[in-house]
Amino acid sequence: MNAQTFDFAEDSTVEMWLARRLPFDTKTIEEKSACARLRAMLKRLGHSESEILSGVYTSLQGGRFDIENVLAYNIGMSSFAQAGRNGMHFRRIWGAPKVSPSGNRFEHHHAYQLVASPAKPANGVNLELELSCIDDVARVWWAVSGTSAANIAAGVRLPVAGRFALHVEVGMPQKKRLHNAIKKLLDGIVAALHSEPAPSAEAVDRLARYLSLPVSDVVRRLSDPAVAVLGERSGLVRPYRNFVQWHPEDDRCDSITVIACGSPGSCSVTVTELGETR
Template sequence: MVNYFIPTQGPESWKAFLADPIKQWKKGYSAYELAHCWEVANNLPCCVDKVFKHSEFTLFHNVEVLFGFPEYKVPLPGGNSRSQNDLYVLAKADNELLPIMVEGKVSEPFGETVEIWLSKNPSEGKRKRLEFLLNLLGLHEDCVHNIRYQLLHRAASAVLEARNLNTHHSLMLVHSFSETGKWYEDYANFVRLFHLSPKRDGIVGPVELNEVNLYFGWVTGEKTETHDFPEENYKINNQKEKSAQRIELWSNKRLQFEPKGWMKQMKEDLRTNLKGITPIENGVLYCKFCTKEDHAVFDVENVLLYNVGSGSFSGISNNQVFMERTFEPSPFVDRSINLKHYHLYNYTTKDNISFYWKKDGTIFEWSGLQVSSLKYKPHEYWYNMKKLQTKKKYNSLIKDTNFGIRINIGIPVAKSVNLTAICKPLLDGVISAFHNYSGSDLDEMAMRLASILSIGKTEVANLLRDDQMAILGLKEVVRRFQRGVQWNPSDDSCYQIQLTTYKCNGPNWIIDGEVYLLRK
């Protein structure tokens, strides 16, 4: 039978997939903790992302989550019961699919040992299943009697899913929420069967099994907060009308990338409401942020989209997305509560949008930029923008001049895009191209970018210094970050962003656009 899956509507959706929701769905239990940790993550949970990026294996340095399947069942021979994995994450790493089977743990063990599971008189089905697992994992029965049976079929699930996808790598990952690392030794004993040295908060491997490179990982994460949060920290209003679906958020603090405490709960509630929006034909997403802290410096796309997580906007951001930072009083939610920050997410048709900012003259425009695929890193966009042929040298704007940007994306036939997923790298890369580099680390930056882009160091250095289109002036636009780079353009002065799309012929994506001045 074919499996079909539907999107979750927040962490609470995971509860329905449990064998016993009443007993298993509680704060401090693995199912609850895993759901709240993974569902609210922008891509990977911070603790997982940290372990991946510090791994000795480059395969895990740039992992992109494609889909997640809670309580994912993998059929095994020898009976009707299937291996029910807490979470199956289908990811992409090094342009290859990477299945990750995640087992959540707090204080519960990995089930009974193989010896106890078999019992003295095992059924034919159990014998058949164990034989299958041992053959698949390359193990001998006399070595596994004291091994937890759950670990065998979780590892097998990772291998089987990789084979189904015809991919070469897979990962069995234990996500522990136990501060003492409870049951780690059971996991470690299992990993040692493959002649590997297990690590806490680390990845080891691989072991080659049936042409699949299987890795093992153990990650320690924090439990969700267990105390109640004062209601006056934030308010959310969800309003559905015939012509528009509006989500409004008022908060005491500006939403951060890795929120803690009540802000983490606020983010989760906001995501749940956004996921409840129903897509409509020709629907567009208008997002607005205003704050009483008029002089605060931040990137509006981060506050409105990136810090929320692109998965929250899936299905409602494939046509047109508009963002504005405005300077106006926010609607009152409760006059007795002083909430400083306001988000508006209005999903409607374009003729129902009233923009705060008006265009006041084009500063720079470009056309004809083509890429084979949309990237999730800024450097590709920066490089392609810098390679554009401009007919004249453009003057720099006066420092701290506010501007808007419109980017129009031509989508090849049979392709689609979640604009909120590519928004940050696209904007960072494009806007960075409007600077010329002014830092003292030019040689190192050129070397690192040359390695990333697979081009010559001299060419990169020349492009960094090039001022032909440097309308935003001199800046240390790129910096060292771990073993790579981090982009730092002046997009905090960009108060209006328009991302639009159209269908185009040919295999390439086309990126046209303009930068313009603003007036109220």
Template sequence: MDSARQALRSAVGAIAAQPGQILEGVYSSQIDGFFDVENVVIYNLEPSTFRRSSSHGLRARRCRASDAPAAQGFGHKLDYRLTPTPRIPATPLVHLQFELTAFRSVFDVWWAVANGIAVRSAPVPGRFGLYVELSCPTPPANPATKMSILFDGIVAALQREDQPDQEAVKRLALRHGIDAHHIMTRLFQPISDSITSSRSCQLVRPYRGGVQWHPADDLCEDCTLIVSEGSAICNAYVYALPEVQLK
């Protein structure tokens, strides 16, 4: 697997996106179970692999209608290709608009979204996709390095925490210089409580000397990030996925 991964890194690393193109990575299989699709498609190869190919954005997608060979029980397939920049989803369940000036941590994104505007808000009943337009004066040199923080922060901001962990809130307040009461209020009353967690763990809890976030992204199977130079106003769209997602 190490040699296969290295060969894949070399091949993907040689791809250079042109204006109007983004890199799309698709993981195909018919297995059940939950996992972060961006981890399989991007982080398992290391984000540095995508420096040349993700300059305008990237997409990580899970395909359940796999035609991967089932020989010897290995029904898994990864595809990487440059594609035209996809359009904004036509009928999003959720549309958020927020100002993002920093994304060093999940908290930075969560706090920015929590203080933004919910242009549209509706419950997200099942599997969903997330489409994000990241506009900033100085776009990241390699957007792949920011994808996990960005998407985790947005999904966390759509989740209500009925019993926030007091120690976690205290640590966040001290680290970021924000009143603990304001953080608690945002956890109790999110900008939109559209996503319900299917797990019992809390949204944010103490971990070692800091905190650990557990956003309810189990059913997020399509992640698109579009990057452009401009103001720090960003838009995020959550949309429902069909029962079977074809390639």
């Protein structure tokens, strides 16, 4: 492996250094090889009943991307099945990566380890609800967007305009695995925290048919959700192929924690403002 393109370290922490941010579907042959090596290292982390998997991405480079995509989805979610069984925490650090074991400097760095589950934040906006489905973006959106805040901490100003942290505690339904559900769960939650001032008529029609709901109910929920914590988002949902595609501002999220706990279907969502961190 070219040391100028990648570098690795493996102990209680698995680390990877990269010359560029890892993409999903345009990987070079070298990047595919690096992903295969990282997946094998992640599987060797094992599993702890009392811990969750932490992934930290460090870089000074900006751009619009989802932190869970960079740290997990673009690598392959199956490699997180064991270490992330109880939960996963993904975090962005805006800084220069440390020097790699080979003595080289890279623009991007990943670090993974097992850590204790963090407590639910008390300084944000909290929603408590029940989900009938955790791996369907539209159904998660519908449930969360209709849920009023259980608590808004003193001093919190809405909508959250800057970068934010998301803490989710979810009860896993029988036969469901977190690594398979986490991306759709997060997309549905973050989409539900926006309002869409002028939703696409075609997208609304497709959602209404899919959810077996009146068009007027879907329009009302998109334009005026129970708590638009993240504010307005033009083009939040658009027609795509035979259904819809969601475009929430999850690229503003620098910290995501999802913990599998509680009774099946129970869900607690807490959003905390981080401000401008870059």
